[in-house]
Structures are given as C-alpha cells and as structure tokens.
Amino acid sequence: MLSGMATLDGKPVSADDLLPLALTGLGHFTSMRVGADGAIRGLALHLERLRRDSEIVWGTGLDTGCVLAYVRQSLEGRSRPCVVRVTIFDPKVDMGHPAETGEPHIMVSVRGAGALPPEPLRTMSVPYERDLPRVKHCGLFGALQARRTAQLAGFDDALFVGRDGLISEGGTWNVGFVDHDGTIVWPEAPVLPGVTMALLQQHVEHRIAPVSLEQATGMAAAFATNTSIGVRPLSALDETGFAVEHRALRRLRDVYLSIPGEAL
Template identity: 65%
Template sequence: MTTLNGQPVSPDDLFPLAATNYGHFTSMRVDPDGIRGLGLHMDRLVRDCKTVWGADLDPKRVRGYVREALTGRETPCIVRVTIYDPAVEMGHPADADQPQILVSVRAAGPVPAPPIRVQSARYQRDVPHVKHVGLFGALHARRTAQQAGFDDALFIGPDGKISEGGTWNVGFIDADGTVLWPDTRVLPGVTMALLKAHGTHRNTSITLDQAKTMQAAFATNTSIGVRPLSHIDDTELVIDHPVLTRLREAYLATPGETL
C-alpha cells in the first residue's frame, strides 16, 4: 500500500505528482537488521526539502510514516519516501510550499547484484545534487542503452568528464587500488558515503578514455550495494578485483539502523 501522510493515497492525490513531476525522494533498502545509512537518508530529505520547497521537514515524522508502511512487510524490501505538494500547479509552482510525505514499498532485488554493461551517453541531470523525481532524461538514456544491448547508461557531462549513472554513483579502482570518484556535480549518494569509510578514496576528474583503463569500475546505490561494471561501451573490465570484493563485504557488514 502507498500512503500519503500515513493514510491510503487516492488517484486525485497522485495526479499533481504525475502531471508536474516536481518533487524529491530517497529510496532505502530495508534488511532484517534495519536500514544502512538511515540517518544519511533523513539528512538528504531534510536538505532537499529546503532546496526544492523552501520548507522544513521533520525527520521524526518521516520515520513514523515509514515505520507504519513497513508493518507486516517481509524484508528485504525497498521503501521510497517522496516529498511533494498535492497543491502544486505547473503554472505557479512557487505557490506550493506545503510538501507532504508519500511512502511506497516494493520488493528488493538480490545483493550482491550481477555485473552490468554500460553505454556512455552525453547527459547531465538537472540540479544533480538533489535526488529529484525528474527522471525522464536518465530513463531515456537507460532505454537507449538497453535498446543497444547494454544494461544502463554512464553519463558524460558537457565538460567531457564522467559523472554518474542513471540512478547510481560510479566509482573506479586505479592501479594502486585507490577508489576514485568523479569530481564533478553528482548526487551525493548515501551508499557512496558509507563506502568512503573503508579503504583509500580520492575525488578526481575522470574522462571516458581514462575510465576504460581502470583496474575495475562499479555502480553503487542503496538497492544494489556494490555492483561491478563488466563493460564500458565495448571495453571489458575486471569484475572480481580484490578491492571490489572488500568494498562489497564492507558494505554488507555495515549495520542497519532501526526506525
């Protein structure tokens, strides 16, 4: 069941979200021991609510609605919290300043997830530091990649540097075993933040040609954890690098937080 402020949601409640596609969200994997990075997810919602709506968001209220939505649900699962204002209008979005809390739950995929093939694509998300619901460009790039025989798209910004994937951060492992993250405008991922507590990490500019010479590459988000990239375009990459294994193990060992 999907709820709005803890109550069953109606089609009329959802129509403004579908019609305007204006809002923001976070998705969290719920395992039997809780949610990895729960506090970071709440921080994201609070921060993005101020950016998108100019409003304060009570994380305790969010936790309460999520707790209610998960009652009786089997884990693992994915819970998504979307913040939007049912009063928003396309002609006057500035008039909407009373964001509400939409909670939905779906089944979770297996972790660790299998490797993926990605196709490079020239694209940069709007307002990339916000996890917003404007996914048309990202999903169009993903669809185009899948039609070409790949699993997803890897974005190359207007400066020619790699940024992120369709709905995930991307990391690379260099010859020294250092984990490299693109030093450009990307979504500050929760899973990425958790991984940075393990091993040696560095932010740096990475071109597509450089990416194809790395020891390994991986996608990461809350749903998939650490997922190796087996190919970037037609370049094959190692999927069983020891640093990848350590990162995956470190992520899976990260204790969950309870609501």
C-alpha cells in the first residue's frame, strides 16, 4: 500500500468508489489523533460514535473490529503523531433512491498531526445550525461556508449562533467557556457530542447551561476542543478578546494530556 493512500475495506480506494460520496455527501466519520506511542485518547468513544452513527444513518450496525483492523493496516509505516479518519459510506448510494442503500463500507485515510498546543483561535459569530448535529456526518457545506465567511472577514474560524441566539459549537470543534469564578461552562445546545469534550467532562468539574452571544463575550476565557487540537484557547470572539493563559485553560490542557491513550 502506498504511503498516504486512502483505503476502502482495506484496499486502495478508487475514484469510482469515491464518486458517490463526493456527489452526495451521504456518510459519517470520526477523526482520531494517534500519539507517538500509537495510542489514541478516547478510542472506545470514537468506535462507539461510529457504531451509533451507523445505526442512525444506515439503520445497521458496524463491525468495529474491522474498523480497528483497517486502521492498524493504514498506520503501518506511518510517522506519528498523525490523524486517522474513518469514513463510513455506501459506494452504491444513488441520489434519487438513498433509501435503497444501506451497506456501509469503511474508508480510512491518514494525515499528519499538528503540534500541541496549537496557536489561539480568533473567531467570528456566524448564524448557523448544523443538520442532524448529533451525527458527525460528511455534510460539511454549511460549516465550511461559515468558516470561509469568518476567514474572509479576517478571523480564523466561525462560532455558530442558533436562531434562538444561543452559542452551539464551532466549525469542526466544540466550544467551552470559563466564567469569572473559574468554572468551565459548556453550551447547552444541539451540538455534536465530541469525544474530547466528553473526556474533559469526565475529568473536570463543569456545568452545562445556555450561553447567549452576549454572555459568551462576557466570559473570562474560551476554548475549542477536538481530537486534532486537544484544548485550543480562543483569543477573540468578534471584537471581544479573551485571556489565552487563564489558569483554567492550563488545567484543562494538563488534564487532557494526562489522559492515557488506548492501544490499537
């Protein structure tokens, strides 16, 4: 297998295999950061996400043992750390008759991982609500268009605000805040149940509450989380700046990095 080549069910993926996914976007995925030791934080949660989302999208289960086997195969000879993405889709999907498909296949791709911790993120509030937010699906047009809007305005990324005026999540990450008492606050909103967010919630005291845009800009600090970035401070939301070296952010980073990875 060529280094960097994506595989479908363990074999090199072809353009014909990818065309239905490219034309429909009907699929779901998870991305996992593989550490230098080959372990993955939250591996069991990633596998549970794939299984759960397969039931929702395809109405069928998923052999997570096969997922692990294909991931191991794709990581052979790869330098680490890296990020491996597992995408579940049906190459036979037809735009006119999506209900006639339901045999999910497993595509694995690998890319390099950035250094931790990453640089702080400047964000812009953008009105947007993801379709079926509980599923990590391949329908990324709206999220990427929001990100593009923010970047054209001079920011790094978008932070979504729903029709109810409440903060939900970022372009491809969950968001959390630190109030002036040092408490971690996660927005109560329809969001993707992120693995990194779940791991932090297991280890750090927090509360979940609705957060309006006005409340968000009044927080002491803010941060983004996902498997690729871990805990990334937000340096700004619109014209409001945040402290990027707040003690709560340092504690979150330390806690996250102390969580042991799970062996493949």
